Amino acid sequence: MNISLNITKTITELLSGFMPESAANIGAMVTIALIYLAIFAVAGLYLVLLERKVAAWFQLRLGPNRVGPWGLLQTMADALKLVSKELTGTVKADKFLYNLAPYFVIVSSLMALSVFPFTQEFQAFDINIGLFFLIAISSIGVIGILLGGWASNNKFALIGAMRSGVQTISYELSVGLSLLTMVLLTGTLQLSEIIEVQKNGWLIVQGHIPAVIAFMIYMIAGTAETNRAPFDMVEAESELGAGFHTEYSGMKFAYFFLAEFINMFIIAAIATTVFFGGWLSPFGITESIPWLGVFWFIGKTFMLVFLMMWFRWTFPRLRVDQLLTLEWKYLLPLNLLNIVLMALIVWLGFTIQL
């Protein structure tokens, strides 16, 4: 079932019409990379705008509304400002690592985006270990944060980076295990096949109780992975100023900032794919029009993104030891139990097939 490389194929076929095949392959890859970069730079910017609007809505404000209609160009203007700003740095900073750090963060988030099936057709890269690839790639980001904090030669940044290391490594366990729970149900790691399985009902319905528990654990751990409130120990502006990116300015800061928002999108998109049927429409109502899958995928993802924003603007921040207590004493044992429960359910065939 190799239906999913269609977008790559289409472009390759188009290009091979007027150039040799090897050049066409490379051309297709570059084109797709550029398309993805463009889409997600814009998506990241508009997620920032969405967050500001959502925050304003929670906080009795209007939010950005001056630049462009309804403030739609606000984040574009901000990005332009950031591009034109001077890149400052600290004295005695480790220049090489300091400059390298933002790229780890942004590259890992952009790479993770490549495997998502936005529709049946629209997927750049469908490998049979898709879910594993996602977890692996998204954990590279923490290296960038650690490096950035370490190389900044700033104690606040260092504390932020160390917190981030502790937090991300701990919560990756929960993210991994809760996804593993769902893999027990699907029997595959390939994202396109995970979605195919869900034609008999979304996994959150198929797996009922353990799936719901896994989803809740995943959302908590996922929020912690992206270092967002209530787990924003890493930045904790009332404690550490700006945390690990205190000393970054201009575009390097913007990389960290954009990566945070794209990571949020990734966490929500994984949840959409694994729990809520990806591009599948509810009850197959738009099955005859495949391209509407994008609408469903983005719609579901944004519901989850909104949920994460809701967390952020409602909850106070945990303390760093409470954060670790939550993971190691509660989420992890619960998760292990949940895997056993899911295994039992799959073994005994107690799943719900619509």
Next chain:
Amino acid sequence: MDTTIKNSNLKSEEYFINMGPQHPATHGVLRLLLTIDGEIIKKVEPDLGYIHRSIEKMCERDSYQQIVHLTDRMDYLSSHINNEAVCLTVENALQLEIPDRVKVIRTIIGELTRIASHTLWWGVMGMDVGALTTYFYGFRDREMINDIFEETCGARLTMNYNIPGGLMFDIHPNFVKRTKEFIAHFKTKLPEYDTLLTGNVIFQKRMKGVGVLTKEDAISFGASGPVGRGSGYSCDVRKHHPYSAIDKVTFNEVLKTDGDSFARYQVRVQEMWESLSIIEQLIDNIPEGDVQVATNAVIKLPKGEFYQKVETARGELGVYINSTGTKNPYRLKFRSPGFSNLSLLNHIAVGSKIGDLVASMATLDLVIPDIDR
């Protein structure tokens, strides 16, 4: 609280960071010299003086009418109450008979000031523990009070409404109506404060058992206001030494015995209810009469020492005037609540985490110009 690994050969090194003078949690220009072992605080040393304006020395230069204007700039969130403290001291020294109307208006505006200060504290406190939304909820309600002040005396923050001998001018005709509107509004909004923050499980985990101050320590450090009352130390000046029209009303002194950050938090939230009740009791029967008694253009206090204390939103503010019978004080000393409350920060924060330090500092409700003067 101390979570260092016991009986272990692991060694860690203490290091030193500067928190402030420009830091989001210090609410102004307070500088804390922190000695830290990892996340655990070993020592907190406040360093003051970044906003010192020598107000006490300037007072020695100025006439008594002018001094009132300086006191606005100390604890700017209780500016009216600060003014009242100086005016009361001068009036007591001159043994002036103040009209009842003045007393009642002073008390109403004083309690409105207290609510305004506590709402701001509540919003900022939420921000310090990471709940950014509280700030705007607090400011929404504070804005209504500021509008009332603006209409009454033309200023929203540094009010200068008091003068020795009474008030600058009478209240605005809308004052009573708008104050009643505010009371009705705030009674529906104050429960929101509890649903948004007080009941939150993360918030309670962050607050309970953090920054514990015993009653004995509270007394020995000279804590006052909600900080002292959170530790069960009955120290409300309004109760023990009533001034202005406070003896005409009934209200409860809010006391909590836990002494932790959550107790201090609860004291302030409940104090807002008490202040509302005080205003409600007074707003309908503001007596008719003058708003000033005539004083000499140049006020000369008799020779001697005079002291008056009032309860600001932060605690006990004392004004000590030493007069030699001239038109300015020979020495004027403010006993500011923030200074004593700051002094116990090291005591309650040692052994806790950086996050706890920020949370305990937020519940002390520090206003730096009040500490530095």
